[in-house]
Amino acid sequence: MSQKRTDYISWDEYFMGVAKLSAFRSKDPNTQVGACIVSQDNKILSMGYNGLPIGCSDDEFPWCREGDPLENKYLYTTHSELNAILNYRGGSLDGSKIYVTLFPCNECAKAIIQSGIKTVVYDCDKYADTASVIASKRMLKAAGVEIVKYHESQREITFKL
Numbered sequence: 001m002s003q004k005r006t007d008y009i010s011w012d013e014y015f016m017g018v019a020k021l022s023a024f025r026s027k028d029p030n031t032q033v034g035a036c037i038v039s040q041d042n043k044i045l046s047m048g049y050n051g052l053p054i055g056c057s058d059d060e061f062p063w064c065r066e067g068d069p070l071e072n073k074y075l076y077t078t079h080s081e082l083n084a085i086l087n088y089r090g091g092s093l094d095g096s097k098i099y100v101t102l103f104p105c106n107e108c109a110k111a112i113i114q115s116g117i118k119t120v121v122y123d124c125d126k127y128a129d130t131a132s133v134i135a136s137k138r139m140l141k142a143a144g145v146e147i148v149k150y151h152e153s154q155r156e157i158t159f160k161l
Protein backbone atom coordinates (compact mmCIF):
# COMPACT_ATOMS: atom_id res chain seq x y z
CA MET A 1 0.00 0.00 0.00
CA SER A 2 1.39 3.40 -0.87
CA GLN A 3 1.52 5.91 1.95
CA LYS A 4 0.06 9.41 1.79
CA ARG A 5 2.32 12.21 0.56
CA THR A 6 4.19 13.99 3.31
CA ASP A 7 5.54 17.00 1.42
CA TYR A 8 2.18 18.67 0.84
CA ILE A 9 2.00 22.41 1.55
CA SER A 10 0.78 23.72 4.91
CA TRP A 11 -2.36 25.84 5.32
CA ASP A 12 -0.18 28.91 5.80
CA GLU A 13 1.82 28.17 2.65
CA TYR A 14 -1.40 27.54 0.74
CA PHE A 15 -3.09 30.80 1.75
CA MET A 16 -0.02 33.01 1.47
CA GLY A 17 0.68 31.25 -1.84
CA VAL A 18 -2.78 32.26 -3.08
CA ALA A 19 -2.16 35.84 -1.89
CA LYS A 20 1.19 35.90 -3.72
CA LEU A 21 -0.33 34.48 -6.90
CA SER A 22 -3.14 37.08 -6.77
CA ALA A 23 -0.51 39.83 -6.64
CA PHE A 24 0.65 38.76 -10.10
CA ARG A 25 -2.61 40.18 -11.47
CA SER A 26 -1.68 43.71 -10.38
CA LYS A 27 -0.83 46.29 -13.04
CA ASP A 28 1.06 48.47 -10.56
CA PRO A 29 4.61 48.73 -11.92
CA ASN A 30 6.14 49.35 -8.49
CA THR A 31 4.32 47.31 -5.85
CA GLN A 32 2.08 44.31 -6.44
CA VAL A 33 0.04 43.24 -3.40
CA GLY A 34 -2.20 40.21 -2.94
CA ALA A 35 -4.66 39.21 -0.23
CA CYS A 36 -6.58 36.07 0.60
CA ILE A 37 -9.38 35.88 3.20
CA VAL A 38 -9.93 32.57 4.92
CA SER A 39 -12.66 31.29 7.24
CA GLN A 40 -12.02 29.78 10.65
CA ASP A 41 -12.37 26.33 9.09
CA ASN A 42 -9.73 27.00 6.42
CA LYS A 43 -11.98 27.78 3.49
CA ILE A 44 -10.94 30.52 1.09
CA LEU A 45 -13.65 33.18 1.09
CA SER A 46 -12.14 35.87 -1.09
CA MET A 47 -9.04 37.19 -2.83
CA GLY A 48 -7.85 40.53 -4.10
CA TYR A 49 -4.96 42.52 -5.53
CA ASN A 50 -4.25 46.21 -5.89
CA GLY A 51 -5.82 47.84 -8.88
CA LEU A 52 -8.24 50.41 -10.18
CA PRO A 53 -11.98 50.31 -9.51
CA ILE A 54 -14.20 48.68 -12.13
CA GLY A 55 -14.69 50.99 -15.10
CA CYS A 56 -11.46 52.92 -14.50
CA SER A 57 -9.16 51.87 -17.32
CA ASP A 58 -5.69 50.54 -16.46
CA ASP A 59 -4.52 52.28 -19.61
CA GLU A 60 -6.05 55.68 -18.96
CA PHE A 61 -5.35 56.25 -15.26
CA PRO A 62 -1.83 57.08 -14.07
CA TRP A 63 0.56 54.50 -12.54
CA CYS A 64 3.34 56.86 -11.46
CA ARG A 65 4.10 57.65 -7.82
CA GLU A 66 4.92 61.33 -7.94
CA GLY A 67 3.75 64.70 -9.15
CA ASP A 68 0.26 66.16 -9.20
CA PRO A 69 -1.94 64.04 -6.89
CA LEU A 70 -4.56 63.91 -9.62
CA GLU A 71 -1.96 62.54 -12.02
CA ASN A 72 -0.43 59.79 -9.88
CA LYS A 73 -1.86 56.45 -8.78
CA TYR A 74 -2.52 57.02 -5.09
CA LEU A 75 -5.96 58.61 -5.26
CA TYR A 76 -7.20 55.93 -7.65
CA THR A 77 -5.90 52.50 -6.64
CA THR A 78 -7.93 50.13 -4.49
CA HIS A 79 -5.69 48.16 -2.14
CA SER A 80 -5.63 44.37 -2.29
CA GLU A 81 -7.10 44.00 1.21
CA LEU A 82 -10.05 46.28 0.48
CA ASN A 83 -10.64 44.53 -2.84
CA ALA A 84 -10.64 41.15 -1.08
CA ILE A 85 -13.15 42.44 1.49
CA LEU A 86 -15.37 44.02 -1.16
CA ASN A 87 -15.14 40.99 -3.47
CA TYR A 88 -16.75 38.84 -0.79
CA ARG A 89 -20.47 38.56 -1.42
CA GLY A 90 -21.21 35.62 0.86
CA GLY A 91 -22.24 37.48 4.00
CA SER A 92 -20.16 38.03 7.10
CA LEU A 93 -16.37 37.95 7.39
CA ASP A 94 -16.64 37.78 11.18
CA GLY A 95 -13.84 35.75 12.71
CA SER A 96 -11.95 35.30 9.43
CA LYS A 97 -8.23 35.71 8.71
CA ILE A 98 -6.60 37.79 6.01
CA TYR A 99 -3.30 36.75 4.44
CA VAL A 100 -1.64 39.71 2.79
CA THR A 101 1.71 40.05 1.07
CA LEU A 102 2.27 43.59 2.42
CA PHE A 103 1.24 44.98 5.80
CA PRO A 104 -2.14 46.77 5.56
CA CYS A 105 -2.28 50.57 5.53
CA ASN A 106 -4.44 52.57 7.97
CA GLU A 107 -7.40 52.69 5.59
CA CYS A 108 -7.37 48.94 5.03
CA ALA A 109 -6.94 48.42 8.79
CA LYS A 110 -10.22 50.26 9.33
CA ALA A 111 -11.97 48.06 6.76
CA ILE A 112 -10.41 44.93 8.28
CA ILE A 113 -11.59 45.88 11.76
CA GLN A 114 -15.08 46.90 10.67
CA SER A 115 -15.60 43.75 8.62
CA GLY A 116 -14.87 41.53 11.62
CA ILE A 117 -11.59 40.02 10.40
CA LYS A 118 -9.77 38.83 13.50
CA THR A 119 -6.27 37.93 12.25
CA VAL A 120 -3.84 39.55 9.83
CA VAL A 121 -1.04 37.33 8.53
CA TYR A 122 1.43 39.48 6.62
CA ASP A 123 4.63 38.85 4.70
CA CYS A 124 6.50 42.04 3.76
CA ASP A 125 6.45 45.13 6.00
CA LYS A 126 8.50 47.52 3.87
CA TYR A 127 6.49 50.57 4.93
CA ALA A 128 6.73 49.83 8.68
CA ASP A 129 8.21 53.27 9.38
CA THR A 130 5.41 55.24 7.72
CA ALA A 131 2.66 57.01 9.67
CA SER A 132 0.09 54.95 7.77
CA VAL A 133 1.43 51.60 8.97
CA ILE A 134 2.14 52.86 12.50
CA ALA A 135 -1.48 54.09 12.71
CA SER A 136 -2.67 50.81 11.20
CA LYS A 137 -0.89 48.75 13.88
CA ARG A 138 -2.23 51.01 16.60
CA MET A 139 -5.83 50.51 15.43
CA LEU A 140 -5.49 46.79 14.79
CA LYS A 141 -4.04 46.25 18.26
CA ALA A 142 -6.68 48.43 19.93
CA ALA A 143 -9.40 46.47 18.15
CA GLY A 144 -7.93 43.14 19.26
CA VAL A 145 -6.98 41.99 15.76
CA GLU A 146 -4.16 39.48 15.99
CA ILE A 147 -1.12 40.38 13.89
CA VAL A 148 1.06 37.48 12.75
CA LYS A 149 4.28 37.65 10.75
CA TYR A 150 4.38 35.00 8.04
CA HIS A 151 7.56 32.98 8.10
CA GLU A 152 8.63 31.94 4.65
CA SER A 153 9.08 28.21 4.48
CA GLN A 154 11.84 28.42 1.84
CA ARG A 155 9.85 25.92 -0.21
CA GLU A 156 9.97 26.79 -3.90
CA ILE A 157 7.26 25.69 -6.27
CA THR A 158 7.52 26.22 -10.02
CA PHE A 159 4.97 25.24 -12.60
CA LYS A 160 3.94 26.21 -16.09
CA LEU A 161 0.82 28.32 -16.40
Ligand SMILES: Nc1nc(=O)n([C@H]2C[C@H](O)[C@@H](COP(=O)(O)O)O2)cc1CO
Residues within 6 Å of the ligand: 028, 030, 031, 032, 033, 049, 050, 051, 065, 073, 077, 078, 079, 080, 081, 102, 103, 104, 105, 108, 127
Ligand atom coordinates in the same frame (compact mmCIF):
# COMPACT_ATOMS: atom_id res chain seq x y z
N1 LIG B 1 -1.00 47.08 2.15
C1 LIG B 1 -1.04 47.63 0.92
N2 LIG B 1 -1.88 47.09 -0.01
C2 LIG B 1 -1.91 47.60 -1.27
O1 LIG B 1 -2.63 47.08 -2.12
N3 LIG B 1 -1.11 48.68 -1.58
C3 LIG B 1 -1.05 49.16 -2.98
C4 LIG B 1 -1.35 50.58 -3.27
C5 LIG B 1 -0.44 50.85 -4.47
O2 LIG B 1 -1.03 50.31 -5.66
C6 LIG B 1 0.79 50.05 -4.14
C7 LIG B 1 1.83 50.78 -3.33
O3 LIG B 1 2.59 51.53 -4.21
P1 LIG B 1 4.05 52.08 -3.88
O4 LIG B 1 3.88 53.30 -3.03
O5 LIG B 1 4.80 50.99 -3.15
O6 LIG B 1 4.64 52.40 -5.22
O7 LIG B 1 0.30 48.96 -3.38
C8 LIG B 1 -0.29 49.25 -0.68
C9 LIG B 1 -0.23 48.76 0.59
C10 LIG B 1 0.69 49.39 1.56
O8 LIG B 1 0.15 49.57 2.80
Ligand SMILES: [Zn+2]
Residues within 6 Å of the ligand: 079, 080, 081, 082, 104, 105, 106, 107, 108, 109
Ligand atom coordinates in the same frame (compact mmCIF):
# COMPACT_ATOMS: atom_id res chain seq x y z
ZN1 LIG C 1 -4.53 49.74 2.25
